Amino acid sequence: MIRHTITNSIQEALKALDIVAEEVALEYPADVSHGDFSSNVAMVLAQKEKQNPRELAGKIQEEIEKNLPLEIERIEVAGPGFINFYLSQDFFTKQLEEILKKGDTWGRNELLKGQKIMVEYTQPNPFKPFHIGHLMSNTIGEAVSRIIEFSGADTKRANYQGDIGLHVAKALWAIGKESFDARSVNDLGAAYAYGHEKYETDEKAKLEIIELNKHVALGDSGLKDTYDIGLATSLNHFEEIYETLGTKFDYSFFESEGLTIGLPMVERGLKAGIFEESEGALVFHGEKYGLHTRVFKTQYGTTTYETRDLGLPILKQNEFNFDTSITVTAVEQETYFDVIFKVFSLLEPNFKGKLVHIPHGMMQLPEGKMSSRKGNVVTGESLIEEMKIGALKKMESFEVEHKDAVAEEVAVAAIKYSVLKQSSGKNISFNPEEALSFEGDSGPYIQYAHARILSILEKANTEGVTEKANALDVVTNVDTLLHRFPDVVARAVAEYEPHYITTYITELSSAFSTWYAHTKILDGTPEASVKLARAHAVAVTLKNGLWLLGIKAPERM
RNA sequence: GCGCCUAUGGUGAAAUGGAUAUCACAACGGUCUUCGGAACCGUUAUUCUGGGUUCGAAUCCUGGUAGGCGCACCA
Numbered sequence: 262m263i264r265h266t267i268t269n270s271i272q273e274a275l276k277a278l279d280i281v282a283e284e285v286a287l288e289y290p291a292d293v294s295h296g297d298f299s300s301n302v303a304m305v306l307a308q309k310e311k312q313n314p315r316e317l318a319g320k321i322q323e324e325i326e327k328n329l330p331l332e333i334e335r336i337e338v339a340g341p342g343f344i345n346f347y348l349s350q351d352f353f354t355k356q357l358e359e360i361l362k363k364g365d366t367w368g369r370n371e372l373l374k375g376q377k378i379m380v381e382y383t384q385p386n387p388f389k390p391f392h393i394g395h396l397m398s399n400t401i402g403e404a405v406s407r408i409i410e411f412s413g414a415d416t417k418r419a420n421y422q423g424d425i426g427l428h429v430a431k432a433l434w435a436i437g438k439e440s441f442d443a444r445s446v447n448d449l450g451a452a453y454a455y456g457h458e459k460y461e462t463d464e465k466a467k468l469e470i471i472e473l474n475k476h477v478a479l480g481d482s483g484l485k486d487t488y489d490i491g492l493a494t495s496l497n498h499f500e501e502i503y504e505t506l507g508t509k510f511d512y513s514f515f516e517s518e519g520l521t522i523g524l525p526m527v528e529r530g531l532k533a534g535i536f537e538e539s540e541g542a543l544v545f546h547g548e549k550y551g552l553h554t555r556v557f558k559t560q561y562g563t564t565t566y567e568t569r570d571l572g573l574p575i576l577k578q579n580e581f582n583f584d585t586s587i588t589v590t591a592v593e594q595e596t597y598f599d600v601i602f603k604v605f606s607l608l609e610p611n612f613k614g615k616l617v618h619i620p621h622g623m624m625q626l627p628e629g630k631m632s633s634r635k636g637n638v639v640t641g642e643s644l645i646e647e648m649k650i651g652a653l654k655k656m657e658s659f660e661v662e663h664k665d666a667v668a669e670e671v672a673v674a675a676i677k678y679s680v681l682k683q684s685s686g687k688n689i690s691f692n693p694e695e696a697l698s699f700e701g702d703s704g705p706y707i708q709y710a711h712a713r714i715l716s717i718l719e720k721a722n723t724e725g726v727t728e729k730a731n732a733l734d735v736v737t738n739v740d741t742l743l744h745r746f747p748d749v750v751a752r753a754v755a756e757y758e759p760h761y762i763t764t765y766i767t768e769l770s771s772a773f774s775t776w777y778a779h780t781k782i783l784d785g786t787p788e789a790s791v792k793l794a795r796a797h798a799v800a801v802t803l804k805n806g807l808w809l810l811g812i813k814a815p816e817r818m
Numbered sequence: 819g820c821g822c823c824u825a826u827g828g829u830g831a832a833a834u835g836g837a838u839a840u841c842a843c844a845a846c847g848g849u850c851u852u853c854g855g856a857a858c859c860g861u862u863a864u865u866c867u868g869g870g871u872u873c874g875a876a877u878c879c880u881g882g883u884a885g886g887c888g889c890a891c892c893a
Contacts, residue, residue, distance in 0.1 A: 288834060301836060304873070314873075340837045341873075386893070427892060457892095516893095542891050553821085556891040566893050596822070596888050620823090623886080655856075682842095683831055686823075688886070690830070695843065699856050702831080702842035709856050717853050724853090752834085764832060767841075778850090778858040789853095796853095818856085 264748055266330050267298055267346055274324035275302070282306060289745065296337070296345035297741055303342040314342030353740045354733040360743065360798040361730050368746045368805050372754060373414035379581055380406045380416065382589035383508070386423040387495035388432035390450040391502055393624045394591055396641040397689070400680045401621050402589040403508050403811040404759035411809060412754040417581050419512040421573060422499075424492060426516060426566065430474035431456030432491065433484050434466070443491040446498045450640075471561050478520065478564065502641055506673060507811050514576055520564060522572030526608055527557050535607050545604050552600045570601050574612060585615055587757070592620040592686060619757055622688035624680070644693075648672035651697040652705075661817050670813040671705050678704030681810050682763045702767060704812055707803060710770040711814045713777075714800040721783055721793050728797060729790035738772045739795060746802050750809070759810060766806035773799045 264287055271285050282302060290299040303318035310317060318338040325336055325344075334349035360367050382402020385395045403418075410416040423429070432449060435441060435456035441448040459466035476483065503510070527543065530536045536543050541560035545567075547553050557567045577586055588598065598618040606613060626639060649672040653664070661667055675696040680689055682702065699705040721728075733740070745765065753761040773796075782792045804814045 286834070286836095288836080290837080291833080291840070292837075295837070299837090304836075308873075343837065384893090389893090423893070460892095540890080544890065551821085553889045555889095559891040561891080563891085565891065567891095570893095590893095591887090592823075593887055594893080597893090599822095622824095659854090659856095679830095687831090688824085692830075692843095695830075698843075700843075703856090705856070706842095709854090713854055713857090720853055760832085764841085771841080774857065775859090777853090781853065783853045817854095 262747060263332055263348070263352065263744060264298070266332055267300075270325050270328070270330060270333075271300060271302060271321065271344075273328065274321045275306075277324045278320060280306060280310060290343075290345065293738060293741060295339065295343070297348045297744075298346040300344045300346075301342070303338075303344060307342065318342045318344050348736075348741075348744075350733055350736055353736050353744070354731060356744050357730040357733060357740070357794055357798055360801055361728070361794060364801055365805065367801055368750050368809075369411050369413070370747055370751050370754075371413040372751060373409055373412040376414045376585065377581065377583045378409050378414045378416055378585045378587065379419050379512075379577055379583045380409070380587045380589065381419040381421055381514075381577075382406075383503075384421050384423075384590065385495075385499055386426075386428055387492050387499075388429050388449050389453050389495075390446075391499060391641045393626070393639050393641055393644055393691075396506075396644065396676065397621055397624050397680055398589050398591065399503075399506055399508060400677045400811065401619070401685050401759065403506070404677075404681055404762075404809065405587065405589065405619065405757055407809050407811060408750065408754050408757075408759060408762070411750060417511040417583075418508065419514060419577065420510045421514045421519075422496075422516070423566075424515040424517050425478050425520065425569075427460075427470070427474055427563075428453060428457075429488075430470045430477050431460055433477065433488060434470045434473050435459070436487055436491070437484060443487050444494055446494060449491055449494060471563065474563050475561070478517070480517075502645075505645060505669060507813065512577070512580055514573060516566070516569040518576055519569035519572040522575050523568040523570070524564065524572075526571050526575075527568055530557075530604070530608055533608075535604065545600065547600045547603060550603055552603060553596065555597070555600050557604075567601060567604075571605060571608070574605060574609070574616060583615065585617055587617045587619060589619045589621065592622055594618075595620045617757075619685065621685045625688055625690045626693075644676065645669075645672055647693060648675050648697060651693070655697070655699060656818070659818070667815050667818050670815050671699075671708065671818060674704030674708055674807075674812045675699070676704075677810060677812050678707070678763065681759045682767075684758060684760050705818075707766055707770050707807060708812070708814060708818060710773060711800055711803045711807070712816060712818050714773075714796050714803075715816050717782055717796055718793070718800070721789075724783060726783055726789050726793060728794045730794040730798075732791055734788050734791050737776055737795070739769070739776050739799060742769050742772050743798055743802060746806070753809075762806055762809050766803055766810075769799060769802060769806075 268285050268287055275282050285302050287298050287300050290296055304314045307314035307317055322336050322338055332348055332352040334347045337345050339345050380402055383395055383399040385391045406416055406418050432453040435452040436443055441452040460470050536545055542556050543558035544554050544556050555567050556565055602616050649668050652668040652671040679691055679696045749761050749765045783789050807814045
């Protein structure tokens with residue numbers, strides 16, 4: 262990578278000057294007129310070397326110029342002591358050829374080669390609705406999975422679902438009392454809501470539900486048929502949503518499985534003094550580790566999510582001997598995972614450093630703008646549906662094959678992009694109208710830019726214009742952005758932050774649109790071939806970038 | 819109350835301790851007899867507050883203010 266070439270040059274220069282530097286930072290200047298790369302080493306080292314930063318920068322520049330790599334056109338010292346690097350036309354030409362040659366693999370790296378990583382995300386609960394929080398977890402988890410996969414890791418996607426627990430008991434209890442149909446997703450949601458409400462307000466109902474919960478865990482609730490039907494209904498429903506979202510899980514774990522492993526672990530922990538009895542319950546006092554107390558067995562003798570979650574890493578490892586296991590959930594569970602990981606590390610010290618939690622913000626909808634058809638939760642599918650209707654409306658005047666499928670891809674793009682355009686720990690205020698505006702900073706804008714390029718390529722094909730990457734005419738802003746892609750991916754994977762990709766492809770689309778609006782590509786001149794190659798390289802980069810975000814790139818829209 | 823996180827134009831966001839804080843939406847004004855107008859160009863407007871560290875702070879430290887989340891039998 263070019264970054265390493267330049268860093269090496271600087272290090273060689275420093276060595277020649279007899280200066281020791283721990284780290285050489287290289288950044289992209291905010292202003293393109295400041296070159297393609299910029300380094301602040303001179304300013305960082307000035308004080309230690311007791312030299313004026315600009316003078317020191319000048320000396321470094323001189324040294325580098327003695328052995329200037331081919332990729333670099335020139336170097337300059339600017340401002341308070343920055344060393345700016347301008348890449349050569351030769352570099353950009355080779356880059357263009359490389360992108361077209363690599364195609365789908367352009368941007369890949371091997372930072373995680375040889376690593377086995379499992380990513381767990383989405384985690385909806387059967388018998389409960391799939392809500393927008395699950396949509397967020399899925400969007401971020403899928404993007405993270407693809408980014409680490411693109412970085413060479415052996416990647417497995419996992420889902421973890423609550424097939425037992427109080428929520429199941431609430432729904433089953435309600436189905437037993439009222440006429441809810443376990444074959445209907447809507448009814449299941451309503452049944453859960455009803456059971457939940459009674460649990461909170463009706464003491465007698467609460468005790469019945471707790472009693473039922475004990476039996477659900479043992480699989481002898483007496484409602485086995487209803488349970489099986491309800492579970493199947495939920496899981497099938499979730500599968501349809503994953504299909505729409507573009508996720509294919511390698512593993513699906515269930516809480517009932519976690520329980521089998523977690524329960525003996527709790528007993529072992531009790532003997533080891535990790536857990537204590539308190540008010541009839543079995544608890545872990547996290548205070549001595551700066552955490553808080555959590556219950557691993559209730560006073561009613563039922564288990565909690567904590568118990569089952571304790572077994573999960575073991576369950577995962579039995580299937581896939583991972584180096585790292587990533588769990589993506591909402592930020593509200595952050596301190597919860599601190600406790601669970603602490604308890605787990607006490608019981609299983611050899612998992613040290615292998616468990617990672619990525620918390621994401623919550624999705625907030627503008628008040629009154631989204632209908633909440635099922636009580637007070639907005640379901641994932643209703644949000645997708647609403648966006649799809651908007652997309653279809655937008656596409657009314659277009660003649661596109663498979664319009665319905667494309668509209669769905671556009672709808673999903675609009676949602677995912679909104680989630681992935683900001684750093685993942687922050688809450689997101691999702692504005693459906695803005696995401697649907699399809700202008701500027703949106704998923705559909707990028708899909709559009711991509712589709713437009715494909716259409717140009719097709720036209721070139723029918724006109725018999727061929728691509729030529731080896732004779733770059735001029736260096737444009739598009740070219741200077743293109744080479745950054747692998748670097749952007751590397752940064753995204755280092756921080757598990759997909760939004761770097763989002764920001765980058767938006768910048769690239771925008772630069773392309775600007776260039777495109779001022780240049781005719783198929784202009785009948787010999788340069789048309791080069792311009793065509795540049796456009797193609799942008800399409801390749803956008804497509805790979807969108808793929809990393811889990812967003813489809815329709816050929817026509 | 820305790821702990822964690824956040825605060826950037828009217829709105830939503832970006833910025834690896836670096837140069838004149840970037841982008842989009844909205845508003846206003848323009849462009850072009852479309853290689854697909856879901857386009858392009860321009861104008862207005864921003865780092866919550868007090869102190870500190872640094873050659874240099876939106877970024878680090880510290881006091882405040884405002885908001886989010888968590889803190890015992892839910893997940």
